[in-house]
Amino acid sequence: MTTPRLPQRRRLLAAGAALCLAATVPTGALADTPAFPSKPITLILPFPAGGPTDAQMRALAIAAGKELGQSVVVMNQPGAGGTLGPATMSRTAAPDGHTIAIAANTLYRLPLLQKVNYDPLKDFTYIINLTGYTMGIAVRADAPWKTLDDLIKDARSRPGQISYGSTGVGSSGHIAMERLARATGTSFNYIPYKGGAEEAAALLGGHIDFISNAGWGAQVDAGKERLLAVYSDKRLKRRPDVPTLKELGHDLVITSPIGVVGPANMPPAVVARLHDALRKAMQDPTYQRLVEQWDQEHQYMSSEQYRGYAAEQMPKEKAFLDQLGLKLQ
Incomplete structure (x- = not known):
């Protein structure tokens, strides 16, 4: 029987070593590295x-x-x-x-x-x-409140009668307004919605009086809503005329x-x-x-x-x- 030539013997030894190594690696370790993503x-x-x-x-x-x-x-x-x-x-x-x-x-x-x-x-x-x-308080453009102070004063005179909307119970807009109401001794009637589009439709349709949420940008740009204040730490670049709640004396900054x-x-x-x-x-x-x-x-x-x-x-x-x-x- 002839002895394999040296290069061939090395190839056989290398292949055998690879098989032994594969046998010692758990099969799950190989299966855990599929190509990603493999579908939409x-x-x-x-x-x-x-x-x-x-x-x-x-x-x-x-x-x-x-x-x-x-x-x-x-x-x-x-x-x-x-x-x-x-x-x-x-x-x-x-x-x-x-x-x-x-x-x-x-x-x-x-x-x-x-x-x-x-x-x-x-x-x-x-x-x-x-x-x-970016959270804010927005009313319809024809609303009687020109400033946040106007809204709060009105709410104090008829507690629980002014309604507002936000995205669901416990949402950032909901909690922010409840904190503001507590700090100013007012109360509002909260109505939850599924999203910004529903809130905007409710506000423009007269079903609620204001919103405490994000998503008012397009309606404000179109002149359909008026932004009374924002919950951000600083005034917005695109809306330098709109004050923050902090500027108005309410120590309230909300990020979401x-x-x-x-x-x-x-x-x-x-x-x-x-x-x-x-x-x-x-x-x-x-x-x-x-x-x-x-x-x-x-x-x-x-x-x-x-x-x-x-x-x-x-x-x-x-x-x-x-x-x-x-x-x-």
């Missing part, structure tokens, strides 16, 4: 179509799809103050990155107000924070970040891939134009920063709710 990604938007977030996220989805090599499909799933969509995702979607959702501050405020079927810190993977809603979350236990490599694609998509001119059109600011947070923000925010929200006397129902 669903981005759940927990607000109705037609609002400011809808337009922004559709622009972002198109840009992110180009980065990922797969389409990103926006699916509207409103309800429960913007928590129904991400909560449902956390229970039903595989943690493979192909189903993700937009999250707002209500996601970790609502569990402090009522029983929910999710844990904001255990049931989600925090991927990236994108921007933040908007980010992207996925189900718990997503692979770190998938999280990083989504984060990087969305981070690049944030530079898309159409997306940036829509963010600025609605008077929002870019509020980027990395995955780690975003999760840290959520953890820190829960005790802060609890303190605000305790001040208002709002307890778990």
Whole structure:
């Protein structure tokens, strides 16, 4: 019998070593590294179509799809103050990155107000924070109140008779107005809605007197609504004539970040891939134009920063709710 030539023997030995190494690696480790994404990604938007977030996220989805090599499909799933969509995702979607959702501050405020079927810190993977809603108090252009002080004085004279809308119980706009009402000794009649488009229709139709929320930009630009004040720390670049609540003597600054979350236990490599694609998509001119059109600011947070923000925010929200006397129902 002839002996294999040396190069051939080396090739055989190398192949045998590779087979031995493969036998020692758990099969799950090899299976855990599939190509991502392998199919279109669903981005759940927990607000109705037609609002400011809808337009922004559709622009972002198109840009992110180009980065990922797969389409990103926006699916509207409103309800429960913007928590129904991400909560449902956390229970039903595989943690493979192909189903993700937009999250707002209500996601970790609502569990402090009522029983929910999710844990904001255990049931989600925090991927990236994108921007933040700019909250404000807006009335119809023909409303009798020219300033916030006019509105508050009127509310004091007939408590509970002036109505306002915001996106769901426990939303940032709701809590902000309740804090303002408590601080000024007034009370208002709160009516929750599913999203900004519904609130605008209700306000312009005369069903409510004002809104405490974001999403008033287009109506203010069109001269249909008047912005009395904003909850931001500084006056807005596009609206330098509108005062902040802080300027008006109310120590109240409200921010409401908007980010992207996925189900718990997503692979770190998938999280990083989504984060990087969305981070690049944030530079898309159409997306940036829509963010600025609605008077929002870019509020980027990395995955780690975003999760840290959520953890820190829960005790802060609890303190605000305790001040208002709002307890778990």
